[in-house]
Amino acid sequence: MGWLALVLRRWRRVRVQVAYGAVALVVNLGAGGAMAESLRVLALGDSLTAGYGLPADAAFPVQLEKALRAQGYDVSIINAGVSGDTSAGGRARLDWALADKPQVAIVELGANDGLRGIDPKVTEQNLDAILTRLKADGVTILLTGMLAPPNYGADYAESFRQVYVRLAQRHRVAFYPFFLDGIARDPKLNQGDGLHPTREGVAVIVQRILPSVKQVLGNGGKG
Known part of the structure; x- marks a missing residue:
């Protein structure tokens, strides 16, 4: 040739x-x-989201993403949890959290407000600002509620609980009433401090919140 x-x-x-x-x-x-591209889901929260005391693969965003992918959802969950954060802290770093331009956000903030006895009105103002900004950016929201510890009294606890109910109604967003539902005060599902879930505890949270997350996602991210 x-x-x-x-x-x-x-x-x-x-x-x-x-x-x-x-x-x-x-x-x-x-x-x-x-x-x-995968549907980007922002998990905005405190240590309960960040995965305090856990290996990276045991944190809530990782376990939730794994559960969703197992059901055919092409999602990427951004871990924007910061241990020790209050609602004010979450509000202050919102610009940073939105840098990846998420389409959906799971807002889990307020546990540290309740632990510190912060005025529920202040918590409400901060969360209201967060939800307002997310909606302005076109982000679909799942708001998760939190309960205050009993040591501040029944009136404080009820005022704190109602913050989340009002916000969900005001902003007309999806609402999951208690992020720690199913694991709170269960020593088998919490670390030694009694506040932060174990890997198994996070798995229970994911199992319980999954239907609400799927409802928010709708057909978005579905393969």
Whole structure:
């Protein structure tokens, strides 16, 4: 075979490979011409979200993402939990939390407000500002509620609980009444401090909150 024929033959092979690659790329592109991306879900919270005292793979965002993917959802959950954060702290870092442009947000804040006895009106103002900003950015929201410890009295506990009810109604967002439902005060599902869930405790949280998360996602992220 002459050198020219050999070159032409190799060129045809390369051209076919390039064409095949282009077809494959088109298949992976959506109608908008961009690579399909996972649905971005922001988990905005405190140590309960961050995974205090747990290996990275045991944190709430990781376990929730795994559970959703197992049911066919193509989601990427952003762990924006900071241990020790109050509602004020979450509000202060909202710009940073929104840098990844999430489409959905799970808001879990207020536990440290309740532990510190912060005026429920202050907590409400901070959470109201967070929800207002998220909605302005077009983010779909799941608000999770929190209960205050009993040591501040029944009136404080009820005022604190009602903060979340009012906010959910005011902003017309999905609402999960108690983030720690099913594990609170259960020593088998909490770490030694009695406040933070174990890996197994997080698994219970995920199992219980999963229907609410799926309802918020709808068909978004569904493969």
